[in-house]
Amino acid sequence: MRFLTGHTPPYDLTYDDVFVVPGRSDVTSRFDVDLSTVDGSGTTIPVVVANMTAVAGRRMAETVARRGGIVVLPQDLPTSAVRDMVDFVKSRDLVVDSPVTLAPDDSVSDAMALINKRAHGVAVVVDDGGRPIGLVTEAACRGVDRFARVRDVAATDFVTAPVGTDPRAVFDLLEHTPVGVAVMTAPDGALAGVLTRTGAIRAGIYTPAVDDAGRLRIAAAVGINGDVAAKATALAEAGVDLLVVDTAHGHQLKMLDAIKAVSSLDLGMPLAAGNVVSAEGTRDLISAGASIVKVGVGPGAMCTTRMMTGVGRPQFSAVVECAAAARQLGSHVWADGGVRHPRDVALALAAGAANVMIGSWFAGTYESPGDLLTDREDRPYKESYGMASKRAVAARTSADSPFDRARKALFEEGISTSRMRLDPARGGVEDLLDHITSGVRSTCTYVGAATLPELHDRVVLGVQSAAGFAEGHPLPTGW
Numbered sequence: 342m343r344f345l346t347g348h349t350p351p352y353d354l355t356y357d358d359v360f361v362v363p364g365r366s367d368v369t370s371r372f373d374v375d376l377s378t379v380d381g382s383g384t385t386i387p388v389v390v391a392n393m394t395a396v397a398g399r400r401m402a403e404t405v406a407r408r409g410g411i412v413v414l415p416q417d418l419p420t421s422a423v424r425d426m427v428d429f430v431k432s433r434d435l436v437v438d439s440p441v442t443l444a445p446d447d448s449v450s451d452a453m454a455l456i457n458k459r460a461h462g463v464a465v466v467v468d469d470g471g472r473p474i475g476l477v478t479e480a481a482c483r484g485v486d487r488f489a490r491v492r493d494v495a496a497t498d499f500v501t502a503p504v505g506t507d508p509r510a511v512f513d514l515l516e517h518t519p520v521g522v523a524v525m526t527a528p529d530g531a532l533a534g535v536l537t538r539t540g541a542i543r544a545g546i547y548t549p550a551v552d553d554a555g556r557l558r559i560a561a562a563v564g565i566n567g568d569v570a571a572k573a574t575a576l577a578e579a580g581v582d583l584l585v586v587d588t589a590h591g592h593q594l595k596m597l598d599a600i601k602a603v604s605s606l607d608l609g610m611p612l613a614a615g616n617v618v619s620a621e622g623t624r625d626l627i628s629a630g631a632s633i634v635k636v637g638v639g640p641g642a643m644c645t646t647r648m649m650t651g652v653g654r655p656q657f658s659a660v661v662e663c664a665a666a667a668r669q670l671g672s673h674v675w676a677d678g679g680v681r682h683p684r685d686v687a688l689a690l691a692a693g694a695a696n697v698m699i700g701s702w703f704a705g706t707y708e709s710p711g712d713l714l715t716d717r718e719d720r721p722y723k724e725s726y727g728m729a730s731k732r733a734v735a736a737r738t739s740a741d742s743p744f745d746r747a748r749k750a751l752f753e754e755g756i757s758t759s760r761m762r763l764d765p766a767r768g769g770v771e772d773l774l775d776h777i778t779s780g781v782r783s784t785c786t787y788v789g790a791a792t793l794p795e796l797h798d799r800v801v802l803g804v805q806s807a808a809g810f811a812e813g814h815p816l817p818t819g820w
Contacts, residue, residue, distance in 0.1 A: 342661070342691060345803040353658035355640070356685040357810045362801040366789030371782035372546075375792045376409070380633055380673035380695035381611040382583055383558050385409035385548040386778055387690055387793060389675055391700035392416060392562040392587060395724065398710035399426045400458065401703065401770060403433045406557035408547040408774050413585050416562040420572070423561050424579040431556040431580060435549045437504060437525045437534030440465045443477060445492035449485050452477045452494075457721075460707040460769025461537050463522050466495045471531040473501070473524045501526055504533035508541035515541075543771065558582040565599040573603040577610065586614040586631070589638070589646065592622035597629045604630025616677055618654040620666035627672045633695070634672065636663045640679030641700060657692055664693025683780025690781065690793055691800040705761030706770040713763070721763040
């Protein structure tokens with residue numbers, strides 16, 4: 342990475358401040374770009390879903406891993422819940438999606454509560470033997486009594502195919518069907534999953550992030566308080582593929598002690614830790630035993646740290662400095678926070694990040710854990726909140742005494758409730774992954790990079806004014 346001549350500023354930069362200069366390229370197609378990462382995380386796209394309670398759950402973990410990313414489960418989850426989620430994710434198919442299911446005698450109300458748990462927009466009706474006998478869509482439930490049975494509204498004329506059928510063949514089967522979802526069946530006729538036309542296309546574009554046994558990957562976080570080594574051991578025994586030691590201020594003694602305690606266990610998996618924003622902090626965390634350092638203090642959409650404390654650093658410069666320090670030690674960094682557009686992900690990778698963490702951007706998707714709500718204009722949204730907010734602190738300290746809970750609640754540094762609207766064009770996390778990865782692939786072609794390390798090595802950046810950044814925005818719809 343280098344700056345254009347005369348463009349190296351004497352001050353720190355964030356993503357909006359910089360732009361990529363197109364250069365000579367012999368990368369002729371976006372599909373010639375390999376988005377695999379090199380940090381040991383096993384991701385085949387540079388996306389890590391942050392360990393936020395409003396974002397990271399089993400549906401998100403399954404879907405993102407199938408497309409090559411990885412989800413970090415929140416540190417507040419009981420180990421038993423983590424074990425259940427890990428077992429669920431690792432039992433999922435690498436191609437077909439897991440649908441919600443209904444029994445024939447379930448009500449239309451039950452169906453309406455479940456359909457929006459999946460972006461494909463259907464629930465599968467199964468008999469007592471687990472064999473699919475119908476499909477229920479939201480459209481089929483409109484205007485129907487809420488107490489009607491789903492057997493009366495389910496479509497029985499639907500496409501089926503054996504699991505393992507070539508996705509392109511499934512795509513062709515769905516070309517003229519009213520419900521664009523194929524029901525995939527196991528050899529005994531039981532439901533194995535579903536596959537949409539778009540899902541069939543994605544199966545040929547993305548490579549799932551899998552462990553040595555060919556199962557989907559999943560990560561989990563642990564805090565720096567309590568018996569960190571015992572919690573890390575329990576998470577490893579639950580089957581997670583990567584551990585994240587996480588706290589807002591990572592450059593502190595308790596973090597270093599926690600990293601040493603976990604790394605001494607030799608659990609045989611990558612260990613990420615953070616957050617920091619300086620070369621010194623990066624070196625200290627790596628010296629303590631971290632193989633990946635999380636970079637970012639204050640840039641998150643739900644974070645009020647900078648306004649409360651004045652602490653933090655513009656994210657692009659933080660990633661540049663920390664990535665350079667990590668590279669000297671043979672380690673890697675994740676850029677955590679501040680991404681709102683695909684360009685931001687590309688710029689974080691250009692700055693030297695191996696992966697980019699995304700949180701609130703994914704909160705407004707079908708796959709996030711929250712319930713789908715609607716506002717007064719009937720627009721769908723989900724609620725999100727910061728992990729240092731009063732709401733998150735209350736959940737994290739539920740076992741404390743009332744006095745201690747009340748005392749800790751005084752020190753919030755995050756938004757407790759925010760409405761994250763579902764984008765009508767990109768309501769599923771896979772839609773956003775398409776959006777992000779297509780942008781990053783295009784950035785690589787402009788730079789002449791066939792891999793992410795080449796992107797960092799070859800990229801030339803310039804510094805722009807606020808007017809320069811605004812110039813890149815398209816006109817609002819309707820002009």
